Amino acid sequence: MTPAEAGAPEPDLASLDAGPKGTRSLRARGAPLASTAAQLRLLETLPLPGGDFDAALGACGWAELRPAPLEIFQINVGRLCNMTCRHCHVDAGPDRVAENMDRETIDLCLAALDRTSAHTVDITGGAPELNPHFRYLVEQSVNRGKHVIDRCNLTVLLLPRCADLLGWLGARGVEIVCSLPHYRRLNTDAQRGEGTFDRSIEALRRLNAAGYGQGDPRRRLTLVSNPAGAFLPGSQASLEREWKAGLARHHGVTFDRLFTLANMPISRFLDWLVDRGTLQEYMARLVATFNPATVAGLMCRNTISIGWDGTLHDCDFNQMLDLAVAAPPGRRPHVRDLDPAWLEARRIRTARHCFGCTAGAGSSCGGATT
């Protein structure tokens, strides 16, 4: 933290000072696909040979998609963000001020966490650091002996309010999982907004200075790469070598590991595909590259995804489509009612977007699944 930052005023999140803006949220644009029902309808009515996800699962021996033991509590603390990336599946942005988890719901999450054997608390958003209760959630989770992940957009770390955050997170052994689509400027700025790359490199320098990204398991720095376009990610191991060499050589920064994620055909990426006229081609590619070996490791099987209002979902993508978990009669799909017994017995809800997680090497919040 520099003295200037310590006393610096917080910029308006909607300003370019606060973060790059690749686009505006679908909500702010009043776009038809701001409606989750419209997204699901568009996907479901697309002519797509072989496009029945449950049939594809059935053909490889998965008559029903059921959970494995619960390992990860993924808590989406809100949709507020200092950025508006073009592919965002959350439709996050500075305008999403209403949808943020309050303290009461965070306490409900912690109480529910205590009823399960999950070992990891994965905190996401939006930019989760912008939630006023973020540090409380981290502290409480760490105190319970959980591995805690902060899913970070990098640029938020340059805001004055985050000036002491890296030291604070590092002292608690929090893993930081950061979005960086490419190790060079062009594709990074194309996806996330002009200026993202330079700010991300500055944030990575600060992470390195705080001890992150240098092999210390208590200060693990993971990068996440989504393709900057309508194509699938390459081999995670191969890209990790390229990213490490490229960032070290040109910018002198290091990190521990790279996750590759496929772009999910929902929300803003869906809107982009429609705008480019490539939705059909992209969906056909996802279907054509369906890989049965990815199914066992799908994140919906070992994760429960909790929304800002406490609603339970099978994954963050289902959350963004308003597909709540299938709760038994008399129970609401809400963290207040979370019970490991019925959670383990539930059937996971699927739709065509699920082909995004089963294509190629597979895709999850933990990277490739094969």
Next chain:
Amino acid sequence: MGHYYASEHLGQFGTIAQGNPDLAEKFFAWYNAVFAEGALTEREKALIALGVAHAVQCPYCIDAYTKTCLEKGSDLEQMTEAVHVASAIRGGASLVHGVQMLEHARHAGMAG
């Protein structure tokens, strides 16, 4: 029969096995082995392929290796440089033959 070049032929490449499955199997096995990560990375091999695709002016290869380059982690700047390398070699290959021209001119003419 329609046009000589049709984009759907790219996806039908495997049907070349119809006339000789053994040779096709050998070709595709060798082809896949060539592009596996080795002393060169998959990304580097895809960039070479993209350059060669332009040198041999194969629209199928340009289609395939543009996508492969993106998937393997190259960006447009890197891919454009690869195409310039291929173009420079093509241009240079023509121009360097000018030295033959010079020798012939020296032999036959008074001005060389």
